[in-house]
Amino acid sequence: MQALLDVIATLPRPSGPGRFFHGRGGLFPGCEQWVLDVYPPVWVLTSFAPVNDEDLARIGAALAARWAEVAPGEPLNWMFQHRDEHRPTNRLMAGAIPDEHVVEEDGARFVVHLAQGQNHGFFLDMAEGRRWVRRWAAAHPGGRVLNLFAYTCAFSVVALQAGAAAVANYDMARGALSTGRRNHQLNGVQERAAFHAHDIFSSWGKIRRGGPYDLVVLDPPSYQKGSFVATKDYARLVRRLPELLAPGGHALVCLNTPKLDTAFLRDLVATEAPGLAFIERVANPAAFADESEERSLKVLVYRQPAA
Numbered sequence: 001m002q003a004l005l006d007v008i009a010t011l012p013r014p015s016g017p018g019r020f021f022h023g024r025g026g027l028f029p030g031c032e033q034w035v036l037d038v039y040p041p042v043w044v045l046t047s048f049a050p051v052n053d054e055d056l057a058r059i060g061a062a063l064a065a066r067w068a069e070v071a072p073g074e075p076l077n078w079m080f081q082h083r084d085e086h087r088p089t090n091r092l093m094a095g096a097i098p099d100e101h102v103v104e105e106d107g108a109r110f111v112v113h114l115a116q117g118q119n120h121g122f123f124l125d126m127a128e129g130r131r132w133v134r135r136w137a138a139a140h141p142g143g144r145v146l147n148l149f150a151y152t153c154a155f156s157v158v159a160l161q162a163g164a165a166a167v168a169n170y171d172m173a174r175g176a177l178s179t180g181r182r183n184h185q186l187n188g189v190q191e192r193a194a195f196h197a198h199d200i201f202s203s204w205g206k207i208r209r210g211g212p213y214d215l216v217v218l219d220p221p222s223y224q225k226g227s228f229v230a231t232k233d234y235a236r237l238v239r240r241l242p243e244l245l246a247p248g249g250h251a252l253v254c255l256n257t258p259k260l261d262t263a264f265l266r267d268l269v270a271t272e273a274p275g276l277a278f279i280e281r282v283a284n285p286a287a288f289a290d291e292s293e294e295r296s297l298k299v300l301v302y303r304q305p306a307a
Contacts, residue, residue, distance in 0.1 A: 001055060003028040004036065008062040013070040014038045017103040017112075019124050019287040024048070026291035037124060039103050039112050042095070043078040044120070056080060060093055079114055088118040102186065106131065108157050109186040111179050121152045121179055125288045126219075129254065129299045130158050132282050136215060136250060137162035143214035146170075146207065146244060148200055148237070149228075153180030153193070155217050155252075160189035168210050170196045170203065172227060199227075204240060212246035222257035230260060239272035247307035251276065258295035265300055276302040 007021045014020075021028075021036035028034075033049040045059060060078070067076040077095030081088055092115065101112050103122065108130075112120045133155050137143060141163040147155050150169035159167055171177050174197045184190040196203070218237050222230045234255070241251050253265055262281065269276055282299040290296040 001031060001034070001059075003031045004034045004059065005062050007036070008059070008066055011063075011066050011070065014040050016040065016105055017122065017124060018127075019285070022288055022290075025289050025296070027289060039101065039114060039120065039122070041077050042097055042101070042114055043076075044081060044114060045078065045093075046081045046083055048083050051080075051082065056093070064094070081118075083118065090115050106134065106158070108154075108161055110152070110154060110157070110183050111186070113179070121176075122154060123151075125256070125284060125297045126154070126254075126299075127285050128282050129219075129252065129297075130154055132299070132301070133215070133217070133252065134158045134162045137164045140164075140214055144211075144246075146211065146213040146216045148207075148216065148218050149220040150180060150195075150217075151176045151219070153177070153183055153195070155219070156180065156193050157183050157187050157189060159215070160184070160192050161187060164192070164215075166192045166194070168194045168196065168207075168213075170198055170200050170207065172197065172199055201233075201236065208240075208243060211244050212249065213244055214246050214249045215252065216241060216244050216249070217252045217254070219252075219254040222255060222260065230255060230257065230264075234265075235268055235272050238268050241269075241273045241302070242275055242304065245276075245304040247304060249304045250279075251302040251304070252282075253300045253302060254298065256297045260298075261294040262298050262300070265298055269300075269302060273302075275305060277305065279303050 004021050017039045019037050023031040023034035033047050035046040037044045064076050075095045079092045081090050102109050110122045112122050137159040142165045145159045145164050145167040147169045150171040153169045156167040156169050177195045184193050220228050279301040284297050
């Protein structure tokens with residue numbers, strides 16, 4: 001735990017959401033269970049193993065001492081999440097969480113829900129993926145985007161902000177899409193976004209009729225019982241890409257699990273959509289450095305041949 005305490009002792013006052021300690025990356029021996037994030041104005045400490053109250057108190061004292069140095073007179077807000085394979089538990093340890101908690105990244109605003117469930121509505125490790133989409137949309141003004149497994153639609157927000165003409169967001173989770181609608185409202189881009197609470201695998205006809213698309217984003221869960229298992233279902237997505245993409249269109253193919261490497265995705269595309277050209281792997285944020293890049297988030301860019 002000492003490496004975590006050392007990082008806390010040098011924390012800056014955060015300017016936006018981000019990760020400040022990534023024990024999961026394996027670069028801090030003995031601290032693999034710990035993650036420290038901030039969603040201003042709230043710090044979030046996560047443990048992937050049981051923690052005793054003494055250790056939590058020690059970490060809380062370290063956070064309080066550092067916060068008094070970088071933000072004198074301001075209350076410290078922090079919560080703790082224990083993650084296990086069954087059900088996460090969330091505890092507010094000090095301060096408060098805003099009623100509507102909004103964070104800002106690169107001029108875009110997003111709602112987060114820290115006290116509910118495992119995920120918070122905004123994935124910090126996808127920051128460079130969002131920046132790639134923003135750059136793509138700026139370079140392809142008027143582009144049409146398909147966002148599959150859209151969750152809370154962050155890709156859609158940044159694409160529309162940067163000049164995309166329209167985005168179609170598909171996700172089975174109505175609650176996530178509701179947050180996605182709110183994200184678009186917060187950024188004034190709701191007029192050019194569509195939200196479809198559909199099972200993607202039962203909606204290919206509708207999805208295809210809305211195309212072709214200049215950018216298709218695939219960001220499914222790696223494993224979601226009853227709806228998606230990457231090893232079984234990802235191929236069914238990839239084989240649809242050629243018919244969904246416009247000539248010269250791009251695909252952002254994403255996967256976040258330490259159990260499957262880049263070769264898994266590249267082999268899938270080579271088999272199911274061999275006409276697509278691999279362009280690059282988008283680098284992950286430096287804060288998510290891992291002892292093995294193959295364990296970390298994979299975000300691959302492909303291009304459909306021009307007509």
